[in-house]
Amino acid sequence: MIELRNVSFSAYDEETSQNNYILKEINLNIYKREFVVILGKNGSGKSTLVKHFNGVLIPTSGDVVADGINTKDEDKFCEIRQKIGMVFQNPDNQIVSSVVEEDVAFGLENLGIPRREMVSLVDNALKCVGMYDFKKSSPNMLSGGQKQRIAIAGVLAMNPECIVFDEPTSMLDPEGRKEVVDTIQNLKKGNGTTIVLITHNIEEIFCADRVIIMDSGRIVSEVTPYEILLDKNYMRMLGLKATQSIDLFYKLAGRGINLPFLTADEDKCADMIVEFLEEKKCR
Amino acid sequence: MAADIVLGQYLPGDSLLHRMDPRAKILLSFWLMVIVFTAWSYISLTIISVFTFIMILASSIPIKSYIRNTGFIFAMTLFSSFLNLFYGVGEPIFEWGFITITASGIQNSIVVAARIFDMMMISACLMFTTSANDMTHGLEKIMSPLKFIGVDVDDVIMMITISLRFIPITLEETNKIINAQKSRGADMNKGGPIDRIKSFTPIILPLFASTFRRAYELSMAMECRCYGLKGSRTHLKNFKLGIADLFAMVLVGLIMIGVIFCNNMDIAKII
Numbered sequence A: 001m002i003e004l005r006n007v008s009f010s011a012y013d014e015e016t017s018q019n020n021y022i023l024k025e026i027n028l029n030i031y032k033r034e035f036v037v038i039l040g041k042n043g044s045g046k047s048t049l050v051k052h053f054n055g056v057l058i059p060t061s062g063d064v065v066a067d068g069i070n071t072k073d074e075d076k077f078c079e080i081r082q083k084i085g086m087v088f089q090n091p092d093n094q095i096v097s098s099v100v101e102e103d104v105a106f107g108l109e110n111l112g113i114p115r116r117e118m119v120s121l122v123d124n125a126l127k128c129v130g131m132y133d134f135k136k137s138s139p140n141m142l143s144g145g146q147k148q149r150i151a152i153a154g155v156l157a158m159n160p161e162c163i164v165f166d167e168p169t170s171m172l173d174p175e176g177r178k179e180v181v182d183t184i185q186n187l188k189k190g191n192g193t194t195i196v197l198i199t200h201n202i203e204e205i206f207c208a209d210r211v212i213i214m215d216s217g218r219i220v221s222e223v224t225p226y227e228i229l230l231d232k233n234y235m236r237m238l239g240l241k242a243t244q245s246i247d248l249f250y251k252l253a254g255r256g257i258n259l260p261f262l263t264a265d266e267d268k269c270a271d272m273i274v275e276f277l278e279e280k281k282c283r
Numbered sequence B: 001m002a003a004d005i006v007l008g009q010y011l012p013g014d015s016l017l018h019r020m021d022p023r024a025k026i027l028l029s030f031w032l033m034v035i036v037f038t039a040w041s042y043i044s045l046t047i048i049s050v051f052t053f054i055m056i057l058a059s060s061i062p063i064k065s066y067i068r069n070t071g072f073i074f075a076m077t078l079f080s081s082f083l084n085l086f087y088g089v090g091e092p093i094f095e096w097g098f099i100t101i102t103a104s105g106i107q108n109s110i111v112v113a114a115r116i117f118d119m120m121m122i123s124a125c126l127m128f129t130t131s132a133n134d135m136t137h138g139l140e141k142i143m144s145p146l147k148f149i150g151v152d153v154d155d156v157i158m159m160i161t162i163s164l165r166f167i168p169i170t171l172e173e174t175n176k177i178i179n180a181q182k183s184r185g186a187d188m189n190k191g192g193p194i195d196r197i198k199s200f201t202p203i204i205l206p207l208f209a210s211t212f213r214r215a216y217e218l219s220m221a222m223e224c225r226c227y228g229l230k231g232s233r234t235h236l237k238n239f240k241l242g243i244a245d246l247f248a249m250v251l252v253g254l255i256m257i258g259v260i261f262c263n264n265m266d267i268a269k270i271i
C-alpha cells in the first residue's frame, strides 16, 4: 500500500543555521488492511514521517510510493490524497464549514463529485461515525470527540484506502477519546481500511497489528503491541505510562494467576477477573 | 462558549420568508430597494410601504425586533427629513420669520423619511430571515457569473465560509487569553489610554501566534482533502426555486409596475 525507500528529509534549522535531518534513511512498508501504530518521543519525527505518505511533504532523498504512485508526481497529488486521508490532532483546525454536512462534503466538492452522489456519500460517512443526527448542526455546538468524528467522516466520505491519524485523541477528554478509538476500530473491522495511528496513549495500541517505534528520525524497532507491554524498557524509553489494568495484570501474573489476555479496558479486566473467580469456585 | 456567539442577525423560524430561496430573497430585496428609490409620489410610496409592512408580517418576527434593530437610525432619519422640510422651493404655505415651508419641502421630507424607513425594513427582513450560511451560498450562486470576467468567486466564498466558522472560535480564544493574563495579575483597566493599549500586547501576541498556527493547520488539512487541486469544485448545497419564490417575484413585479405608474399621479388631482 505505502512503500518508503530510503527516505530522508531535511529542513533548514534557524537556530543552528544548517540543514537538519528530521528523517534519516527510513525504509518502511505499510500493507493493505493493516493497523499500524507509530510510537515515539516528542520531536522524534512521527508527524514528519506520516506527512510523507500522501505527499504533503516530499522526501529530500529517497522515494515514497503510495498505491503505485510516487508522491513526487505532482499531477497525481489529488489521487494520492483521496486514497490516503489524514486526521489531525485538533478537531477545530480541520473543520471548514459551520454546518456539519457541508464540512463532510468538503473533500467531495474538491474532487468534483456530482451533487447527487455526494448526498448519499455524506450520509453514509456520517452514519459510519454515528453522527448522522447532527447533520445540520454547527460544529461549534459539538463536543471534542464529536468534532473529531466529524473530521473522520470528512475523510471517510472520500472513500480512502488508508487513513492516517496523527494523535487524534490527545486533545480530548476520556469520553471523547473512547468515542474516537471505537470509531477507528470500527473502520478497521467494517470497512477494512488501512490505518496508521500515531499516539502517546498506551490504551490505543492494543488493536494494532504492528507497532513501529521511532527515535530521532529513525525507526528503531518494529514489534507487536504485547512485546511493548511485556518489556518495561520500551515503556520507559517511550515515556508511556502503564494503566492500572496493565499493572494489575502483571501483579496477578506474579502470583500465578494468568488472565486470558491483556487489556487496557478496566471493564473488560473486571469481567475477566470475575470469570476467573467463578471458574475457580466451580472447581 | 463559542456556541453562544451567533453571527449576523438571523432569527430562526419557519415562515414563508425563511423558506424562500436565498438567491431570490437577496435579488428581490435588492430590486425592492431600487424600486423604493424610484418612488416619489405619495401613492407610490404608500404602495411600497404597505408591501414592506406585509413583508414584515410574513416574516413572523415580532415588530419589536425590527424597532430595536432600526430605532436609532430611524430617529436620525426623522431628524434629517425634518430639516428637509425647510429646504423646499416654490410657493410658501407657511411663513414665520426666516422659516418658510413649501409644498415641495413637505413632500421632500416625507419622501426621504419613507424611503429610508422602507429600505431599512427590507434589509432587516432579509437579515432576520436568512442565516449567514444561506446568505453566503446565495451570494455564491448570484456572483458565479463573475467567473467569466476572471473573478475567483469560489475563493472569495471559501474565505467567507472559513471566517464564519473561525470568528466565534477566535473570540472565544481571546476571552481565554484575557482570563489567563488576568489570572497572572495583568490589569487591563488601569492607567491612561497609552497604558491601556500597552496592556493589550500580552493578549494580541499570543492571539496572533495561535491564529497563525490555526491557519497553518487548517490549510494543511484542506490540502489533505484535495482543496485547490482539481479544476472545478461541485457543491453540496443546492437551491430550488419554489412556488413561494415565483409568487414573490410576480408580486415584486406588480409593485414595480404600480410604483412607476402611480409616480405621475398626484394625490391632490385625484381628490
Ligand SMILES: Nc1ncnc2c1ncn2[C@@H]1O[C@H](COP(=O)(O)OP(=O)(O)OP(=O)(O)O)[C@@H](O)[C@H]1O
Pocket: A011, A012, A013, A022, A040, A041, A042, A043, A044, A045, A046, A047, A048, A049
Ligand atoms: N518544517 C520544519 N522545519 C524545521 N524543523 C522542523 C520542521 N518540521 C518539524 N521540524 C522538527 O522536526 C522534529 C520532528 O518533528 P515532528 O513534528 O515530526 O515530531 P513528532 O514526533 O510528531 O512530535 P510530537 O509527538 O510532538 O507530535 C522536531 O524537532 C521539529 O522541531
Ligand SMILES: [Mg+2]
Pocket: A046, A047, A048, A166
Ligand atoms: Mg506530531
